[in-house]
Amino acid sequence: MGYSEAKYKKIKQSIKTNILKGLITTNEKISSESQLMKEFKVSRHTVRLAIGELVNEGWLYREQGAGTFCADRRESNLSSINENNKNIAIVTTFISEYIFPTIIRGAESYLSEHGYNVSIFNTNNQYNQEEKILTQILSSNYAGVIIEPTHSASANPNLKYYLNMEKEKIPYVMINAMYEELEPVSFSLDDVKGGFLQTKHLIDLGHRDIVCIYKTDDAQGQNRLKGYIKAHRECNLRLNPKNIITYQTENEHSKPIDDLKELLKVKADCPTAVVCYNDQLVLRLLDFVREEGIKVPEHLSFVGYDDSLLAELSEVKLTSVIHPKSELGRDAARAIIRLIQKNNQIDPGEDLSKLYEPQLKIRHSTAPIDKDLAI
Amino acid sequence: MGYSEAKYKKIKQSIKTNILKGLITTNEKISSESQLMKEFKVSRHTVRLAIGELVNEGWLYREQGAGTFCADRRESNLSSINENNKNIAIVTTFISEYIFPTIIRGAESYLSEHGYNVSIFNTNNQYNQEEKILTQILSSNYAGVIIEPTHSASANPNLKYYLNMEKEKIPYVMINAMYEELEPVSFSLDDVKGGFLQTKHLIDLGHRDIVCIYKTDDAQGQNRLKGYIKAHRECNLRLNPKNIITYQTENEHSKPIDDLKELLKVKADCPTAVVCYNDQLVLRLLDFVREEGIKVPEHLSFVGYDDSLLAELSEVKLTSVIHPKSELGRDAARAIIRLIQKNNQIDPGEDLSKLYEPQLKIRHSTAPIDKDLAI
DNA sequence: TCCGATTTGTTCGTATGTATG
DNA sequence: GCATACATACGAACAAATCGG
Numbered sequence: 001m002g003y004s005e006a007k008y009k010k011i012k013q014s015i016k017t018n019i020l021k022g023l024i025t026t027n028e029k030i031s032s033e034s035q036l037m038k039e040f041k042v043s044r045h046t047v048r049l050a051i052g053e054l055v056n057e058g059w060l061y062r063e064q065g066a067g068t069f070c071a072d073r074r075e076s077n078l079s080s081i082n083e084n085n086k087n088i089a090i091v092t093t094f095i096s097e098y099i100f101p102t103i104i105r106g107a108e109s110y111l112s113e114h115g116y117n118v119s120i121f122n123t124n125n126q127y128n129q130e131e132k133i134l135t136q137i138l139s140s141n142y143a144g145v146i147i148e149p150t151h152s153a154s155a156n157p158n159l160k161y162y163l164n165m166e167k168e169k170i171p172y173v174m175i176n177a178m179y180e181e182l183e184p185v186s187f188s189l190d191d192v193k194g195g196f197l198q199t200k201h202l203i204d205l206g207h208r209d210i211v212c213i214y215k216t217d218d219a220q221g222q223n224r225l226k227g228y229i230k231a232h233r234e235c236n237l238r239l240n241p242k243n244i245i246t247y248q249t250e251n252e253h254s255k256p257i258d259d260l261k262e263l264l265k266v267k268a269d270c271p272t273a274v275v276c277y278n279d280q281l282v283l284r285l286l287d288f289v290r291e292e293g294i295k296v297p298e299h300l301s302f303v304g305y306d307d308s309l310l311a312e313l314s315e316v317k318l319t320s321v322i323h324p325k326s327e328l329g330r331d332a333a334r335a336i337i338r339l340i341q342k343n344n345q346i347d348p349g350e351d352l353s354k355l356y357e358p359q360l361k362i363r364h365s366t367a368p369i370d371k372d373l374a375i
Numbered sequence: 376m377g378y379s380e381a382k383y384k385k386i387k388q389s390i391k392t393n394i395l396k397g398l399i400t401t402n403e404k405i406s407s408e409s410q411l412m413k414e415f416k417v418s419r420h421t422v423r424l425a426i427g428e429l430v431n432e433g434w435l436y437r438e439q440g441a442g443t444f445c446a447d448r449r450e451s452n453l454s455s456i457n458e459n460n461k462n463i464a465i466v467t468t469f470i471s472e473y474i475f476p477t478i479i480r481g482a483e484s485y486l487s488e489h490g491y492n493v494s495i496f497n498t499n500n501q502y503n504q505e506e507k508i509l510t511q512i513l514s515s516n517y518a519g520v521i522i523e524p525t526h527s528a529s530a531n532p533n534l535k536y537y538l539n540m541e542k543e544k545i546p547y548v549m550i551n552a553m554y555e556e557l558e559p560v561s562f563s564l565d566d567v568k569g570g571f572l573q574t575k576h577l578i579d580l581g582h583r584d585i586v587c588i589y590k591t592d593d594a595q596g597q598n599r600l601k602g603y604i605k606a607h608r609e610c611n612l613r614l615n616p617k618n619i620i621t622y623q624t625e626n627e628h629s630k631p632i633d634d635l636k637e638l639l640k641v642k643a644d645c646p647t648a649v650v651c652y653n654d655q656l657v658l659r660l661l662d663f664v665r666e667e668g669i670k671v672p673e674h675l676s677f678v679g680y681d682d683s684l685l686a687e688l689s690e691v692k693l694t695s696v697i698h699p700k701s702e703l704g705r706d707a708a709r710a711i712i713r714l715i716q717k718n719n720q721i722d723p724g725e726d727l728s729k730l731y732e733p734q735l736k737i738r739h740s741t742a743p744i745d746k747d748l749a750i
Numbered sequence: 751t752c753c754g755a756t757t758t759g760t761t762c763g764t765a766t767g768t769a770t771g
Numbered sequence: 772g773c774a775t776a777c778a779t780a781c782g783a784a785c786a787a788a789t790c791g792g
Contacts, residue, residue, distance in 0.1 A: 006779065032757060043781045048758090056431045064758045065788030087494075095483060096476035098684070105470045108497055112508075117515065119462075119494045122483055133487075140492065283688040290690070309473070313658040315665070315690035381760065407776060418762050423777090439777045440770030752792105759787070767779070 007042050011050035014040075019059060019070055020138045022164030029067045030060065086116045088336060089137050091147040093125040093218075098280060099306050099325050103175065106329025107146060114337055116143070123150045125217075125249050127157055134161040138168065144336040145172035152177035152219040171339035173352070175332050177219040185339065185352045187332045191220050194321045194358040195227025198275040198303040201319065201360055203235050206369035207273040207301065209243065211263060213256045213285075215277045216246040224305070228275060243271060256281060257288055264292070272300060272369050279304035279311045279320055282365070286316065297367035307361050317363035324356045382417050386425035389415075394434060394445055404442045405435065461491045463711060464512050466522040468500040468593075473655060474681050474700050478550065481704025482521060489712055491518070498525045500593075500624050502532055509536035513543065519711040520547040527552035527594040546714035548707050548727070552594040560714070560727045562707045566595050569696045569733040570602025573650040573678040576694065576735055578610050581744035582648040582676065584618065586638060588631045588660075590652045591621040599680070603650060618646060631656060632663055639667070647675060647744050654679035654686045654695055657740070661691065672742035682736050692738035699731045 018024050031039065036047045051068055054060045062068045088111055092100050108118045119142075123130040130150040137145060138161065145165065149156065156162075156179050163182075165172055171185075178186040195212075202210050212228045214221040225244070232239045242263065247255040263271060276282045282304040286296060294300050296316050304311055304320035311318035335352040346352065393399050406414065411422045426443055429435045437443045463486055467475050483493045494517070498505040505525040512520060513536065520540065524531065531537075531554050538557075540547055546560075553561040570587075577585050587603045589596040600619070607614045617638065622630040638646060651657045657679040661671060669675050671691050679686055679695035686693035710727040 008779075034757080045782085046780060049779080052427075062758065063789080065756080065790080067757060067789090096480045098473075098476075101470050101472075101476045104495075105497060108470065108495060112496065117494050117511070118496075119492045120479075120483060121487065121493075122480065136492070280684075280688070286690070287688075309655075310685075310688060313655070313662075313685060313689070315661070383760075409776080420763085421761060424760080437777065438770080439768070440775080442770090442776060754792095755790090757787100757789075760785085762784080763782085765779100765781080768777085770776075771774095 007040065008046050008050040008053075011036065011040055011042070011047060012054055015050070015054060016059060016139075017135065020135050020164060021160035022167050023160065024070045025167075026070055026072045028070050030070065032067060085141050085143045087119060087140075087142045088116050088333075089119050089121060089133075089142045089145045089147075091121045091123060091130070091133055091137075091145065093123050093148050093150060095120060095122045098308050098310065099278075099323060102325035103329040106326035107333040108329075110330045110333035111337070114333075116337070123148075125150050127151065131158050131161070134158055134165075138164060138170070142170060144340050145170060146332050146336055147172055147174055148176050149174055149179050149219075151217055152179065153217050153222050156181075169343065171336060173332050173335050173339070175328060185335055187328050187335070187354050187356075189220075189321075189323055189328075189356045189358050191223030191358075192227040192230065194305065195224030195275070196231045197227070197321060197358055197360045198224070198305065199228045199231035200235075201303060201362070201366065202273040202275065202301060203231060203237065205273075205301065205366060208237060208369075209240065209269060209271040209273070211243045211245060211260065211271040211274045213245040213247070213260065213274065213276050213281060215248065215252060217248045221246070221277055224275075224277065240269070257285065260285060261288070264289075264294070273302070273366070274300065275303045276305060278306050279308045279318055282318055282320075283310055283314055286314065297365050298370065301366040301369075303360075303366060311361070311363065316365045319363050319366040320361050322359045322361050328354075328356065382415065383421045383425040383428075386411065386415055386417070386422060387429055390425065390429060391434060399445045401445055401447045403445050405445060407442060460516050460518045462494060462515075462517045463491050463708075464494045464496060464508075464517045464520045464522075466496045466498060466505070466508055466512075466520065468498050468523050468525060470495060470497045473683050473685065474653075474698060477700035478704040481701035482708040483704075485705045485708035486712070489708075491712070498523075500525050502526065506533050506536065509533055509540075513539060513545070517545060518715050520545060521707050521711055522547055522549055523551045524549055524554050524594075526592055527554065528592050528597050531556075544718065546711060548710050548714070550703060550707050560710055562703050562710070562729050562731070564595075564696075564698055564703075564731045564733050566598030566733075567602040567605065569680060570599030570650070571606045572602070572696060572733055572735045573599070573680065574603045574606035575610075576678060576737070576741065577648040577650065577676060578606060578612065580648075580676065580741060583612060583744075584615065584644055584646040584648070586618045586620060586635065586646040586649045588620040588622070588635065588649065588651050588656060590623065590627060592623045596621070596652055599650075599652065615644070632660065635660060636663070639664075639669070648677070648741070649675065650678045651680060653681050654683045654693055657693055657695075658685055658689055661689070672740050673745065676741040676744075678735075678741060686736070686738065691740050694738045694741040695736050697734045697736050703729075703731065 015030060024030055033044055033047045037044055051060060055062060058071055058073055060068055061071045090104060090107060094100060104120065111118050121133045123133060127150055159181065174184045174186040176188050178184050199210060212225065214225045216222050216225065229239060245256060245259045282302045289296060289300060296302055304318040307320040307322040311320045331354055338352060390405060399405055408419055408422045412419055426435060430437060433446055433448055435443055436446045465479060465482060469475060486493050496508040498508060502525055549559045549561040551563050553559050574585060587600060589600045591597050591600065604614065620631060620634040657677045664671060664675060671677055679693040682695040682697040686695045706729055713727060
């Protein structure tokens with residue numbers, strides 16, 4: 001039998017997970033050995049091996065005749081180190097994505113100025129990775145956590161870990177999106193308004209057939225879509241369902257471009273403008289439309305999102321929604337320090353959260369509609 | 376059976392006594408399990424129970440296939456904190472610079488797979504900031520450091536900190552550049568060759584007046600400049616001193632563009648090609664030349680460096696030197712873990728360092744010279 | 751206080767997998 | 772490739788402590 005899949009290790013992990021999720025609290029009795037035998041369909045020996053190691057690692061303690069109980073890890077392990085605990089964890093979905101470095105840097109500079117260390121973690125937008133990281137943070141020694149939620153559009157399977165963080169009095173703040181059930185301190189752009197601004201700008205320029213292309217497995221994209229729809233409603237414009245293109249992390253490389261290609265084929269009611277999930281997507285689409293001989297913005301206007309480096313470096317400078325990257329990072333850092341200092345208990349009146357008002361930076365990728373130049 | 380006379384406890388006591396009597400010394404092999412079974416006339420399970428507890432108490436350690444050995448208790452006591460030390464510091468000059476996130480991510484993914492935490496620090500390419508960070512790392516609890524040297528071209532005022540890290544047996548590896556005095560384990564691109572490739576490609580295309588624009592306050596830029604000169608030498612080409620533009624971090628926003636502007640004014644012996652310090656610089660220059668009505672690559676060829684996201688997203692796709700970003704990050708991570716495991720002492724024969732062979736990715740920003748199209 | 755059910759503690763036997771030299 | 776050593780896993784039995792009735 002392979003070591004990595006050792007049964008006793010699975011049992012260990014399971015028990016440890018339950019502790020970290022807060023399902024078993026200090027001095028609470030865990031299942032008896034015979035119960036665990038049934039549950040995992042293993043021999044008593046195997047159960048005892050698992051429990052034995054957890055006892056040695058300080059997670060549990062045993063009392064003959066009474067049972068096995070959850071140990072109080074804080075006292076034994078942390079008390080000595082705790083005073084010097086100046087570690088902050090920053091958890092992002094994609095470190096290398098183009099706007100994150102700026103956010104991280106904003107946070108890092110503020111935190112290091114205040115004597116904190118910054119550890120970074122990467123979920124790759126995957127729940128199991130997020131779980132692993134939360135597990136690690138909970139069993140290590142962090143004073144606070146700045147986290148961007150994974151797959152923020154769906155219900156979160158790791159909710160228990162967040163609740164346990166609250167119980168363990170480890171403050172956390174969320175950036176860019178949030179799990180609303182938790183009502184966390186959060187820092188994010190008003191994405192509904194952002195999507196609204198993107199769309200309204202084009203409507204004001206006379207556009208009527210506006211395609212939107214949004215990634216909808218995170219809350220950001222879903223909210224931007226809401227804003228896109230809202231702008232149409234407010235202007236009493238008919239909304240063509242065909243003009244709404246959505247994609248997920250999994251198919252982000254193919255679907256947006258394929259679907260837009262399909263739309264541009266039909267010359268009747270052809271779109272005159274496109275709002276995009278972010279600047280990077282715009283640039284990829286610009287490549288494609290250039291090959292097709294479509295001119296931007298004369299034939300087709302584009303609005304980006306994030307106002308990233310790309311928006312300024314591209315040939316056609318992008319009209320884009322300004323994302324307060326660096327400021328957001330600093331604000332999140334300031335808030336987490338405040339929470340740490342206040343021992344995670346702030347006055348009800350003091351709302352640390354911030355919803356940033358988006359603004360549109362108008363450059364050269366959008367122009368008034370010109371019917372004579374229709375594609 | 377009474378607990379006080381538990382067989383496994385007797386075995387424990389016997390082994391412990393032998394160690395304390397000096398009959399078994401550090402790293403000496405004790406009797407195998409089967410020998411102990413015969414000696415004490417007990418089952419294997421009982422022997423394992425005794426040994427298991429002694430392992431947990433730090434008296435022994437086991438090696439599968441080899442045997443069970445007497446542990447060095449002095450060390451284990453001192454390094455009991457170090458056993459759990461799974462923190463790696465990554466120190467970069469500019470976190471948000473466009474290629475760093477990819478390097479960091481390469482390192483982070485490998486390190487987190489191996490159970491390490493990653494802390495990041497940012498020197499902003501300033502010595503005093505580097506000093507602050509090194510101070511902090513030395514006074515905290517890091518198992519290893521991956522660092523990009525600050526101002527790598529000049530003599531380093533923080534050398535003592537590096538020497539002290541060696542004394543404290545904190546392994547470090549350098550990326551992208553190195554302080555040669557230290558002869559560190561390092562991972563970097565062969566920048567001389569990179570600059571050579573940039574230039575040689577243009578010479579091969581028939582260009583003779585080639586401008587180079589390099590940042591020379593780091594070793595990367597200085598080496599690329601060397602490569603640029605070397606390419607001219609090898610091809611027996613006259614080198615026009617006016618064609619060498621250098622700049623520093625402080626004036627990177629103005630000097631490159633101003634100097635190039637100056638050069639292009641003079642119609643006599645006007646350059647036909649430009650090699651740049653990195654892709655980002657190329658894109659900024661592309662903006663400027665576009666305004667001037669200069670076409671790329673017809674009138675003026677450009678070669679970038681790093682093969683970044685920008686090279687593929689720009690309108691004119693950039694010919695650029697490939698930087699092994701992610702691979703370099705992983706390699707550095709692998710090396711630091713190896714150094715930690717080997718307690719910073721590797722065999723002289725085992726050279727962990729790696730100098731990456733650069734390659735040129737040819738895209739559309741370079742073309743054969745065409746005298747008829749001279750600017 | 752004692753009983754009985756439950757729970758952990760100790761010990762035996764056996765078998766097979768995996769790493770080392 | 773082989774013997775040896777440790778690693779994982781099953782089954783069974785009895786001892787000792789705890790707890791509710």
